[in-house]
Amino acid sequence: MRRRRAAVAAGFCASFLLGSVLNVLFAPGSEPPRPGQSPGSSAAPGPGRRGGRGELARQIRERYEEVQRYSRGGPGPGAGRPERRRLMDLAPGGPGLQRPRPPRVRPPPDGAPGWPPAPGPGSPGPGPRLGCAALRNVSGAQYVGSGYTKAVYRVRLPGGAAVALKAVDFSGHDLGSCVREFGARRGCYRLAAHKLLKEMVLLERLRHPNVLQLYGYCYQDSEDIPDTLTTITELGAPVEMIQLLQTSWEDRFRICLSLGRLLHYLAHSPLGSVTLLDFRPRQFVLVDGELKVTDLDDARVEETPCTNGADCVLEFPARNFSLPCSAQGWCEGMNEKRNLYNAYRFFFTYLLPHSAPPSLRPLLDTIVNATGELAWGADETLAQLEMVLHLFRSGQYLQNSTSSRAEYQRIPDSTITQEDYRCWPSYHHGGCLLSVFNLAEAVDVCESHVQCRAFVVTNQTTWTGRKLVFFKTGWNQVVPDASKTTFVKAPG
Numbered sequence: 012m013r014r015r016r017a018a019v020a021a022g023f024c025a026s027f028l029l030g031s032v033l034n035v036l037f038a039p040g041s042e043p044p045r046p047g048q049s050p051g052s053s054a055a056p057g058p059g060r061r062g063g064r065g066e067l068a069r070q071i072r073e074r075y076e077e078v079q080r081y082s083r084g085g086p087g088p089g090a091g092r093p094e095r096r097r098l099m100d101l102a103p104g105g106p107g108l109q110r111p112r113p114p115r116v117r118p119p120p121d122g123a124p125g126w127p128p129a130p131g132p133g134s135p136g137p138g139p140r141l142g143c144a145a146l147r148n149v150s151g152a153q154y155v156g157s158g159y160t161k162a163v164y165r166v167r168l169p170g171g172a173a174v175a176l177k178a179v180d181f182s183g184h185d186l187g188s189c190v191r192e193f194g195a196r197r198g199c200y201r202l203a204a205h206k207l208l209k210e211m212v213l214l215e216r217l218r219h220p221n222v223l224q225l226y227g228y229c230y231q232d233s234e235d236i237p238d239t240l241t242t243i244t245e246l247g248a249p250v251e252m253i254q255l256l257q258t259s260w261e262d263r264f265r266i267c268l269s270l271g272r273l274l275h276y277l278a279h280s281p282l283g284s285v286t287l288l289d290f291r292p293r294q295f296v297l298v299d300g301e302l303k304v305t306d307l308d309d310a311r312v313e314e315t316p317c318t319n320g321a322d323c324v325l326e327f328p329a330r331n332f333s334l335p336c337s338a339q340g341w342c343e344g345m346n347e348k349r350n351l352y353n354a355y356r357f358f359f360t361y362l363l364p365h366s367a368p369p370s371l372r373p374l375l376d377t378i379v380n381a382t383g384e385l386a387w388g389a390d391e392t393l394a395q396l397e398m399v400l401h402l403f404r405s406g407q408y409l410q411n412s413t414s415s416r417a418e419y420q421r422i423p424d425s426t427i428t429q430e431d432y433r434c435w436p437s438y439h440h441g442g443c444l445l446s447v448f449n450l451a452e453a454v455d456v457c458e459s460h461v462q463c464r465a466f467v468v469t470n471q472t473t474w475t476g477r478k479l480v481f482f483k484t485g486w487n488q489v490v491p492d493a494s495k496t497t498f499v500k501a502p503g
Contacts, residue, residue, distance in 0.1 A: 064193060064198065067199070070202055071205065082212045150166070150169075152164055153166075161180055161206075162180035163176070164176045174246050176243060177207060178240070179239070185206070186199055197236055210306070217281075217285065221304065222276075225242065228243060229241045245298060247296025250297060256362075256365070257436065260367045260436065264362070264400075267396065268397075271397075273302070274347070274354060274392070275389045277346075286345070287349075314346055315345050322336060323342035325352070332385055344388065347389050352383070359382055369410070370408045374395065378392065417501065419465075425497045426467050426490060428488045444479055444482075446475075446477035446479055457500070463483070463500075465486045465499040466480050466482045466497075467497050467498075
């Protein structure tokens, strides 16, 4: 009886969670009323609200104009406009994926402008962009996280692909503080949603392997808020620095190289030099080992205006930098330098040098120090990171061994079960699994480990093409395995 009650309760909780997620995403106007407010009413502006609705309209117009600036420019192939049909209007036998349609722009409340058009470039692939129809039968909705403005959910599309959905968080800081100040729920939603729209525009315009892909979007009406926006993006894993510090140097270097390539692109983007005002690791995700920026609503393209050098102080918690004021009245390279120093203090200083191959450490230390002092720009930083990749991938980092190597007997089509030991960092938590450039390096690794008596070369490779090798304490249990080759230390 107790088990049955527990099962019923678990089922009820799961159903409630899924229903809550879909309610937030697809019917955002149906949140529970606040105490003292009827379910169908909106909060009215109370007396003493600072600035009133005129101030709210001004803020909405500022964000609208910012989105308009970023959405201008040469559209790429497949350019489209946001889909505007309601989710509930799509018939079960509808056409599925459709070419995006322009939104219906209504007269905005409180004198604020309506929605701007979507950005220029189209979907990441040759096919049509995902729209409201793709969200009709999603499954497995899971809450991922939220910030000041947006909530992120993971869902599985009818075809099986997992994607991320972003929507304005109706319990978030931005919307809540705005409603408390102005008492205009629709206007406050529009103010918050312009940040989501700005991010959508930038994801469209900034096409790069280290920028999260925008798959589509859906405009829909709720009962009291028209044109609520949900964006559909590539799904990534959150960046957890503690976990990254426990991974191999090769994987950590890949993240830093991804970041270097991203910053080089942002310094020379089609929009100009783009800076990420919020550069914390939570603004990035990992997709198949590659670092990608996902949160762009706090990005800025315009350089800081100045009249003299005193206006061009780049401030950080630990130190400040003074940059020159150009003759055109802009702080030279401030956007690029801000990105570089944030990359240094949040990523490079932790991920680059530790457990790196000894011969690469001087170059890696130079990269860390140069970005920490802002001695290099994005171009030179990327060039040095690419040099590290070349040395590592080509095996030129290997030092000539002066000591004589032990002899190892080769046993093809075999592996060793058990007889594992742990090493750090390892690709396998239960054993010692490392990547090597060639057989000579595998022998050197085994010779450097006191407990190593054998190793097994697999047919698996890392992102740089290096072989993965298990190192073992003995060879008492050699068994057939056509995908592996065992090497055991010869006696004597």
